[in-house]
Amino acid sequence: MIALNDKQIEILQVAEKLFAEEGFDGTSIRDIAKKANVNIAMISYYFGSKEKMLEALVLSRISDMRLQLESLYNENIPPFAKVDKMVELYITRINKNRCIYQILHSEFSNKKRELNFEGFTEMKKSNLETFRNIIKEGQDSGDFQQEINVALLPPIIMGTYFQFHTNKPFYKQILNLKTDEEYDNYIGTELTQHIQKTIKALLVYAN
Amino acid sequence: MIALNDKQIEILQVAEKLFAEEGFDGTSIRDIAKKANVNIAMISYYFGSKEKMLEALVLSRISDMRLQLESLYNENIPPFAKVDKMVELYITRINKNRCIYQILHSEFSNKKRELNFEGFTEMKKSNLETFRNIIKEGQDSGDFQQEINVALLPPIIMGTYFQFHTNKPFYKQILNLKTDEEYDNYIGTELTQHIQKTIKALLVYAN
Amino acid sequence: MIALNDKQIEILQVAEKLFAEEGFDGTSIRDIAKKANVNIAMISYYFGSKEKMLEALVLSRISDMRLQLESLYNENIPPFAKVDKMVELYITRINKNRCIYQILHSEFSNKKRELNFEGFTEMKKSNLETFRNIIKEGQDSGDFQQEINVALLPPIIMGTYFQFHTNKPFYKQILNLKTDEEYDNYIGTELTQHIQKTIKALLVYAN
Amino acid sequence: MIALNDKQIEILQVAEKLFAEEGFDGTSIRDIAKKANVNIAMISYYFGSKEKMLEALVLSRISDMRLQLESLYNENIPPFAKVDKMVELYITRINKNRCIYQILHSEFSNKKRELNFEGFTEMKKSNLETFRNIIKEGQDSGDFQQEINVALLPPIIMGTYFQFHTNKPFYKQILNLKTDEEYDNYIGTELTQHIQKTIKALLVYAN
DNA sequence: GATGAATGAGTGTTCATTCAT
DNA sequence: AATGAATGAACACTCATTCAT
Numbered sequence: 001m002i003a004l005n006d007k008q009i010e011i012l013q014v015a016e017k018l019f020a021e022e023g024f025d026g027t028s029i030r031d032i033a034k035k036a037n038v039n040i041a042m043i044s045y046y047f048g049s050k051e052k053m054l055e056a057l058v059l060s061r062i063s064d065m066r067l068q069l070e071s072l073y074n075e076n077i078p079p080f081a082k083v084d085k086m087v088e089l090y091i092t093r094i095n096k097n098r099c100i101y102q103i104l105h106s107e108f109s110n111k112k113r114e115l116n117f118e119g120f121t122e123m124k125k126s127n128l129e130t131f132r133n134i135i136k137e138g139q140d141s142g143d144f145q146q147e148i149n150v151a152l153l154p155p156i157i158m159g160t161y162f163q164f165h166t167n168k169p170f171y172k173q174i175l176n177l178k179t180d181e182e183y184d185n186y187i188g189t190e191l192t193q194h195i196q197k198t199i200k201a202l203l204v205y206a207n
Numbered sequence: 208m209i210a211l212n213d214k215q216i217e218i219l220q221v222a223e224k225l226f227a228e229e230g231f232d233g234t235s236i237r238d239i240a241k242k243a244n245v246n247i248a249m250i251s252y253y254f255g256s257k258e259k260m261l262e263a264l265v266l267s268r269i270s271d272m273r274l275q276l277e278s279l280y281n282e283n284i285p286p287f288a289k290v291d292k293m294v295e296l297y298i299t300r301i302n303k304n305r306c307i308y309q310i311l312h313s314e315f316s317n318k319k320r321e322l323n324f325e326g327f328t329e330m331k332k333s334n335l336e337t338f339r340n341i342i343k344e345g346q347d348s349g350d351f352q353q354e355i356n357v358a359l360l361p362p363i364i365m366g367t368y369f370q371f372h373t374n375k376p377f378y379k380q381i382l383n384l385k386t387d388e389e390y391d392n393y394i395g396t397e398l399t400q401h402i403q404k405t406i407k408a409l410l411v412y413a414n
Numbered sequence: 415m416i417a418l419n420d421k422q423i424e425i426l427q428v429a430e431k432l433f434a435e436e437g438f439d440g441t442s443i444r445d446i447a448k449k450a451n452v453n454i455a456m457i458s459y460y461f462g463s464k465e466k467m468l469e470a471l472v473l474s475r476i477s478d479m480r481l482q483l484e485s486l487y488n489e490n491i492p493p494f495a496k497v498d499k500m501v502e503l504y505i506t507r508i509n510k511n512r513c514i515y516q517i518l519h520s521e522f523s524n525k526k527r528e529l530n531f532e533g534f535t536e537m538k539k540s541n542l543e544t545f546r547n548i549i550k551e552g553q554d555s556g557d558f559q560q561e562i563n564v565a566l567l568p569p570i571i572m573g574t575y576f577q578f579h580t581n582k583p584f585y586k587q588i589l590n591l592k593t594d595e596e597y598d599n600y601i602g603t604e605l606t607q608h609i610q611k612t613i614k615a616l617l618v619y620a621n
Numbered sequence: 622m623i624a625l626n627d628k629q630i631e632i633l634q635v636a637e638k639l640f641a642e643e644g645f646d647g648t649s650i651r652d653i654a655k656k657a658n659v660n661i662a663m664i665s666y667y668f669g670s671k672e673k674m675l676e677a678l679v680l681s682r683i684s685d686m687r688l689q690l691e692s693l694y695n696e697n698i699p700p701f702a703k704v705d706k707m708v709e710l711y712i713t714r715i716n717k718n719r720c721i722y723q724i725l726h727s728e729f730s731n732k733k734r735e736l737n738f739e740g741f742t743e744m745k746k747s748n749l750e751t752f753r754n755i756i757k758e759g760q761d762s763g764d765f766q767q768e769i770n771v772a773l774l775p776p777i778i779m780g781t782y783f784q785f786h787t788n789k790p791f792y793k794q795i796l797n798l799k800t801d802e803e804y805d806n807y808i809g810t811e812l813t814q815h816i817q818k819t820i821k822a823l824l825v826y827a828n
Numbered sequence: 829g830a831t832g833a834a835t836g837a838g839t840g841t842t843c844a845t846t847c848a849t
Numbered sequence: 850a851a852t853g854a855a856t857g858a859a860c861a862c863t864c865a866t867t868c869a870t
Contacts, residue, residue, distance in 0.1 A: 007833095007834095021319065022319060023230060023231075023232055023313070023314075024230075024232075025230055025231075025232030025233045026231075026232040028859075028860065028861080029860085029861065029862085030859085030860085030861090038834085039834065039835050039836070040835095040836085040861090040862090041834075041835065041836075041837095041862080041863080041864090042833090042834070042835085043861090043862090044861075044862055044863075045833080045834075045835095046833095049861075049862075050861065050862090102316070105312075105313075105373060106230070106312075106313050106316075109309075109313075109372075109373045112228070112229065121377060121380075124374070124377055125381070128381075149397070149401055151378070151381060151382065152367070152371070152397075152398065152401045154370070155366070155367045155368075155370035155371045155374075156363060156366070156367045156370075156405060158366070158370050159362070159363070159365070159366025159367040159368070159369055159370030159371070160359070160362045160363045160366040160367070161362075161366070162366055162369070162370065163361070163362035163363075163365050163366030163369065164359070164362045164366070165316075166312060166316040167331070167362075170328060170331055171358070173328070174332070174335075174358060175358065190356070190359075191359065194356055194359045197409065197412060198363060198405060198408075198409050200412065201405075201408035201409045201411070201412030202404065202405050202408045202409070204408070204412070205404060205407065205408030205411070205412070235842075235843065235844080236843085236844065236845090237842085237843085237844090246851075246852050246853075247844090247845095247852090247853090248845085248846080248847095248851080248852060248853080248854095249851075249852080250844085250845095251844070251845055251846080252850085252851070252852085256844075256845075257843095257844060257845090421854095435733065436733060437644060437645075437646055437727070437728075438644075438646075439644055439645075439646030439647045440645075440646045442838080442839065442840085443839085443840065443841090444838085444839085444840095452855085453855065453856050453857070454840090454841090454856090454857085455841085455842080455843090455855075455856065455857075455858095456854090456855070456856085457840090457841095458840075458841055458842075459854080459855075459856095463840075463841075464840065464841090516730070519726075519727075519787060520644070520726075520727050520730075521644075523723070523727075523786075523787045526642065526643065535791060535794075538788070538791055539795070542795075563811070563815055565792070565795060565796065566781070566785070566811075566812065566815045568784070569780070569781045569782075569784035569785045569788075570777060570780070570781045570784075570819060572780070572784050573776070573777070573779070573780025573781040573782070573783055573784030573785070574773070574776045574777045574780040574781070575776075575780070576780055576783070576784065577775070577776035577777075577779050577780030577783065578773070578776045578780070579730075580726060580730045581745070581776075584742060584745055585772070587742075588746070588749075588772060589772065604770070604773075605773065608770055608773045611823065611826060612777060612819060612822075612823045614826065615819075615822035615823045615825070615826030616818065616819050616822045616823070618822075618826070619818060619821070619822030619825070619826070649863075649864065649865080650864085650865065650866090651863085651864085651865095660830075660831050660832075661831090661832090661865090661866095662830080662831060662832075662833095662866085662867085662868095663830075663831080664865090664866095665865070665866055665867080666829085666830070666831085670865075670866075671864095671865060671866090
């Protein structure tokens with residue numbers, strides 16, 4: 001990866017926000033240039049094209065998104081506590097990188113656009129592997145049951161979070177969350193606990 | 208809601224597919240008109256504008272999406288079986304209306320576009336209410352625990368499904384699903400069971 | 415060929431002039447649209463693209479350029495007179511379609527742009543064939559010599575004309591042609607006679 | 622004229638080729654800079670502007686194009702042989718400087734761009750004068766006829782060559798010239814002889 | 829002397845929409 | 850009711866050129 005200068009970083013920050021809010025097609029490089037206070041031509045000049053800017057954006061954010069699961073794995077705490085911290089780590093991380101996740105969601109899910117950064121897939125595989133090890137610990141200690149499809153656990157965590165967030169207006173209403181602060185607070189407390197409980201329940205559930 | 212003629216229905220079908228595949232901004236009315244074999248001007252003529260066509264599309268699909276939870280609620284089967292069927296109903300429904308859910312996801316989540324069809328919110332509230340009743344049955348029978356935040360259950364079901372689907376290429380790879388048929392089959396069997404188990408585990412889990 | 419409406423014809427007329435004067439790359443569709451008093455988008459709407467408009471232009475002009483050599487061939491006049499008329503026909507025709515010839519010259523000679531309208535090549539072949547027949551008559555009557563490379567005669571006629579015209583300022587100066595009228599008159603008289611003489615000289619020349 | 626350094630010379634060589642191939646407007650200074658391995662800003666820096674670079678190019682090439690007609694004039698050979706050598710000299714020279722002639726043709730013929738280098742006109746006048754003298758010799762010796770418009774002879778030579786070259790694909794086809802080598806060889810032999818014959822025929826032709 | 833960064837005007841094209849019929 | 854023609858704004862991108870270093 002090539003080092004980015006200040007202007008490029010600022011452009012990507014603006015782009016990240018706009019792409020997340022308006023979508024890739026819904027955001028024009030004029031909007032980005034105007035918000036970033038740079039000339040329109042700079043986008044092509046810096047990144048080659050709008051498309052390549054998206055790639056640069058995703059690429060530059062992927063490292064930030066990498067979960068610090070390894071260090072968590074090495075912590076010497078009980079399996080349940082470890083799972084709790086892991087879920088919390090997931091939520092915190094996703095919540096912090098909400099924008100880029102939104103973009104990855106929107107632009108690379110069903111659309112023709114392809115996201116074949118090996119880095120991204122590798123990251124997911126790596127995270128999954130550490131996840132597997134953490135679960136294995138709990139299984140070895142007898143805390144967790146044996147029949148667990150670990151690959152399907154991240155979708156529970158991330159999916160629940162996103163589905164909640166996607167329906168933000170709905171949940172703000174029925175949960176009586178008046179401000180965005182209350183909403184964010186709910187995510188950090190109730191929702192996180194809900195997901196933690198869900199995962200733990202599944203880990204001990206014997207059909 | 209105004210009754211739609213055959214042409215309008217065909218247009219919406221084409222639009223639904225294209226919006227889901229390419230996004231709203233990524234789809235031009237020319238594409239839609241060409242695929243639907245109608246004049247370009249027809250879209251504006253029939254629906255007023257591209258935006259209003261999206262509204263008409265969502266509106267016309269909402270009734271299709273309505274879950275038949277009520278009849279399920281009235282079935283006389285054990286709570287666990289009822290929850291299993293409910294999850295299956297969710298998955299089947301979402302999977303069938305994948306396109307429109309994709310659109311709702313992409314276009315109405317973070318974007319400026321607002322989805323304040325009262326019908327949509329009402330539907331969710333109604334579904335949630337029936338959901339609540341079904342859970343209540345299990346709680347009353349002593350099968351489920353008492354502390355359950357029912358409002359956060361649908362996000363588990365739908366979120367897990369969507370998160371899985373969003374990462375379709377990834378999961379096809381690591382689960383060794385060679386064809387789309389195998390993939391769809393996995394959703395109908397393993398993934399559905401996984402979600403069923405998750406929900407049930409949570410319903411009986413006592414922290 | 416598709417029939418062109420009035421607006422399209424007008425656009426092509428404007429384009430013909432501008433392309434000849436400024437070159438294809440030197441002419442913007444905005445210039446054309448402005449001069450033809452149509453919206454910019456009409457060019458793409460009518461012709462698909464700027465490039466395709468050039469094709470349409472050339473195509474529509476090719477039929478006009480076709481020489482009426484056949485009828486000349488059938489005239490019952492002496493070989494020399496026939497050659498004279500033929501040269502005159504060439505000059506008149508090229509002079510009339512100066513613009514499009516200029517374009518064909520500039521855009522399709524060395525540039526990457528390819529002119530593989532079979533119609534154009536066929537026209538040249540057809541003209542060449544008739545040319546051959548007319549020469550044959552003179553050879554059969556004993557007026558012309560036998561060793562004539564007919565294929566190289568058109569380049570003499572057209573080339574001399576174009577080379578003269580390319581150096582219009584130079585020749586206006588040294589031939590003391592003060593106005594464009596005088597210049598055009600010179601082409602119709604002196605230059606035409608010069609070329610006629612050249613061709614006839616070659617036809618009787620025995621090395 | 623300012624002396625050019627190595628970089629400038631290289632730039633002009635690249636520019637010459639590209640201008641001939643793609644036209645002036647069709648060639649960007651980026652293309653030139655990239656091919657010449659220099660910074661984009663160098664072109665403006667060295668030559669002032671793209672336009673002025675074209676002028677510099679033409680100017681630097683004009684001396685190369687100057688025919689060595691004077692020395693030929695002084696050779697002591699029969700008039701016909703002298704004319705033959707003169708034509709050959711023309712063709713060889715033009716063929717060697719094909720690129721720059723192509724540019725002069727395309728960019729300075731009908732376009733707004735003006736080529737009023739006095740040097741260019743002077744060169745043509747000078748060449749014409751020598752041409753006149755050579756013809757005069759033949760007329761004085763009684764070999765050539767008296768009524769010759771010498772000013773119209775160069776257009777025959779150059780025009781025939783260019784018209785042939787402009788229709789290179791056409792002539793390669795009908796003359797069955799398979800390779801560019803065969804084509805170039807044809808120019809040096811058949812076409813040259815054809816033009817020589819044409820000129821000589823005209824010089825002795827009495828109407 | 830030489831250059832990477834930056835600019836604003838310009839390119840061809842596509843857009844959703846409207847209009848006359 | 851339905852449509853081909855037409856519009857003006859917007860699009861991503863490239864241009865020749867300038868400027869600070």
